[in-house]
Amino acid sequence: MKSHVLSQLRSLEAEAIHIMREVVAEMQRPVLMFSGGKDSIVMLHLAAKAFAPARIPFPILHVDTGLNFQTVLDCRDRWASRLGVQLVVASVPEAIDRGLVQEEPNGSRNRIQTPVLLEALEKHGFDAAFGGGRRDEEKARAKERVFSFRDDFGQWDPKNQRPEIWNLYNGRVHMGESIRVFPLSNWTELDIWSYIEAEDIDLPDLYLAREREVVNRGGMLYEVNEFTPLKEGETAEVRLTRYRTVGDANLTACVESEATTMRQVVEEVAAVRLTERGATRGDDKVSEAAMEDRKKEGYF
Amino acid sequence: MTTATEGTGSAVAQEPGVYEAGSTDLLRFATAGSVDDGKSTLIGRLLFDSKTIFEDQLESVEQVSKDRGNDYTDLALLTDGLRSEREQGITIDVAYRYFATPKRKFIIADTPGHIQYTRNMVTGASTADVALILVDARKGVLEQSRRHTFLATLLGVPHVVVCVNKMDLVDYSEEVFENIRHEFTEFAARLRVPDMTFIPVSALKGDNVVDRSENMPWYEGTTLLSHLERLHVASDRNLVDVRFPVQYVIRPQQNDARDYRGYAGTVASGVMKPGDRVLTLPSGLESTIESIDTADGPVDEAYPPMSVTVRLTDEIDISRGDMICRPNNAPTVTQDIDAQICWMDESASLTQGKKYAIKHTTRWARAMVKGINYRVDVNTLHRDEEVTEIKLNEIARVKLRVTQPLFVDQYQTNRQTGSFILVDESTNRTVAAGMIGAVAHGY
Structure with missing residues (x-):
């Protein structure tokens, strides 16, 4: 007699598929927010599974900060063409040129991509946007709903979220309002990597270790490239590194690692002692409440 | 209603488990208790002692504790998420936490215990396999302990674990623990609690949370983590009554699969197999399952909580909101x-x-x-x-x-x-x- 117990990864997969189908069944015009990072790729993979053998019944939206690693863009295009999914690109440099947003002094486009995203959502009339956020990433996300309600300014109000009971999601919105949907809410970083390995998911090669020329800035290792050139007085060194998260190329640090295969990455993640954001994202170090503030403004 | 007895706390998480796609299962538990019960501390302790807390998170909490002049590292700070809450010093909404041991992955729905937040406990308990209820050893069974147990029962949570906390403040007294257990058991007998377990702990000092306490030799049961790791939850699910609410109809508008028509959904209960005779509601029409499809190919059977796509041998008009069940076992x-x-x-x-x-x-x-x-x-x-x-x-x-x-x-x-x-x-x-x-x- 079979045990009829679904493994935890397959349970998470089933839950994500359920959520995606629920959104497509109930919302007018969903879209998948695609950053090029591993979480959004996993989300895209799950979307393909949820509607097979049909194609994914919604487009994907990439807010291109103009600061992307080329290998991330290549990977994005590979996925879009293989799945036959429509790709919508909203450009931050273009938004800077026409004055929608202004470059920030520290060179981060993390904050200024929010208005670009909101404009794209509004322009295309998207009333539901899938995001790859996970509750284990950061304290402010631990209380995020799976269906996260946004007002007609795209803003998140932590005090005005709908209770979510059982798996009965309520996506009802008025004109102009929308929901963000997080199918990976209950996944941890280790789940994501274990799943990537189990499903043999195509990722940008940044995630695997190889020798990179890096510079050490305040304990963070940045690859020396067009986005992060050496500053005066700095010296580069060659280290075996990989990326744990992929954000803007000018702000995302890599970590020392010997993991050259997905199996090794899973083992390394299982043993690692720093949160992925704490280790590699300069933009999250600003303040403990940084994420809460950005979410209120309409960040992913 | 017993103390947790089998084995001792050997199942301590050495390192977070590296798991394969099929090797561990998932346990969801909801915690209830007020700020004073030390609930956040207990969760912080579980995360900390199971080595789920990352160095940078711990450093940040240690720093804040020092700034506030606390004697101990306040593990509660690990779980108090939103700034507005940290300022008020209370937890105001359901927060979800995750940790894994080599045996299981756990999802904690951390719910506040104040009377005005019953809705949060209902939310957290709705999907929980286990309700963890905290009792302050000094205060005994309070009104809110009864309330939490009632709500857990109302929401159909199959297992209740009562942690009698702050045992360090009552000299680890067996008598105090036994009195609370007796009183709790008495009122809970009038509710329908299928399974109830009592564990004496000190979340602050770490007794019987992950590591076995040396201060309570009289306690022969397991630690909290060990109990959660071993709890048998597979039989709680309804595998008898086939219920498949149709979520979405998959009809590809593309040349390579034009004749495909499948009913996508999540198995709510029961076990479905190809060849099974089924009844569809509200039409009342019967058919047979031709195939149960997934993106990875057809499967021999589907059970909760699998998300699958069912194809039937007959062309029946079925849409979202309809239900597939068995002719002799319908809702x-x-x-x-x-x-x-x-x-x-x-x-x-x-x-x-x-x-x-x-x-x-x-x-x-x-x-x-x-x-x-x-x-x-x-x-x-x-x-x-x-x-x-x-x-x-x-x-x-x-x-x-x-x-x-x-x-x-x-x-x-x-x-x-x-x-x-x-x-x-x-x-x-x-x-x-x-x-x-x-x-x-x-x-």
Whole structure:
């Protein structure tokens, strides 16, 4: 007699598929927010599974900060063409040129991509946007709903979220309002990597270790490239590194690692002692409440 | 009702488990207790001792504790998420935490215990396999302990674990623990608690949370983590009654799969196999399962909570909101619903004659309140039959008339087909959680 117990990864997969189908069944015009990072790729993979053998019944939206690693863009295009999914690109440099947003002094486009995203959502009339956020990433996300309600300014109000009971999601919105949907809410970083390995998911090669020329800035290792050139007085060194998260190329640090295969990455993640954001994202170090503030403004 | 007895706390998480796709299962538990019970500390302790806390998180918490002049690293800070809460020093909403051991992955729904936040406990308990209830050893069984146990029972949580906390402040006294256990067992006997376990702990000092306490040699049971790792939850699920609410119809508009027509959904209960004779509702037409498809190919059987796509041998008109079941085992088809509801909205109340949108499985309809039978006092379980209005955090038994038939089971036998939500059609807010036919038992 079979045990009829679904493994935890397959349970998470089933839950994500359920959520995606629920959104497509109930919302007018969903879209998948695609950053090029591993979480959004996993989300895209799950979307393909949820509607097979049909194609994914919604487009994907990439807010291109103009600061992307080329290998991330290549990977994005590979996925879009293989799945036959429509790709919508909203450009931050273009938004800077026409004055929608202004470059920030520290060179981060993390904050200024929010208005670009909101404009794209509004322009295309998207009333539901899938995001790859996970509750284990950061304290402010631990209380995020799976269906996260946004007002007609795209803003998140932590005090005005709908209770979510059982798996009965309520996506009802008025004109102009929308929901963000997080199918990976209950996944941890280790789940994501274990799943990537189990499903043999195509990722940008940044995630695997190889020798990179890096510079050490305040304990963070940045690859020396067009986005992060050496500053005066700095010296580069060659280290075996990989990326744990992929954000803007000018702000995302890599970590020392010997993991050259997905199996090794899973083992390394299982043993690692720093949160992925704490280790590699300069933009999250600003303040403990940084994420809460950005979410209120309409960040992913 | 026993203390946890089998084995000793050997199952301490050495390192977070590296797991394969098929090797561990998932356990969801909800915690309840007030700030003073040390609930956040207990969760912080579980995360910390199971080595789930990362160095940078711990450093940040240690720093804040020092800044505040605390004697101990305040592990509660690990779980107090939003800035507004940290400022007020209280937890105001359900927060979800994750940790894994080589045996299991755990999802914690951390819910506040204050009276005004009953809705949060209902939310957290709705999907929980286990309810973890904290009792302060110095204070014993309080009104809120009864309330939490009642709510866990109402929401059909199959296992209750009572952690008698702060044992360090009562000299690790066996007598104190036994008295609390006795009192708790006595009132819980009047509720339907299928499985109940008591564990004496000190979340602050770490006794019996992950590591076995050396201060309580009289306690022969397992540690909390070990108990959670071993708890048998597979048999809690309903594998008998086949219920497959159709979520979405997959009909590819593309040349390579033009003839495909599959019914996508999540198995709510029961085990489905190709070749099974099925009944579809509301049409009443029968057919046979041709194939159960996934993106990875067809499967031999589907059981909860799998998300699959079912194809039938006959062309029947089926759409979202319909139900696939067995000809000799079907849910009740009805437009009249008797249910316990928990009211969750602060800006409006429920009165007779009001109309709402109702969502039951994948089906939306409209519902009118035909009557309020009674309101239950969650502390005393007293039933007030004179009540005419149901407000935030109140539990009541109501009668609803629905505009189209729903395919329902009793909540006690099926948490999926026995539950629904009510939505206010003007604000779109989710205003109530409903449990069909659930009956509250008195003390």
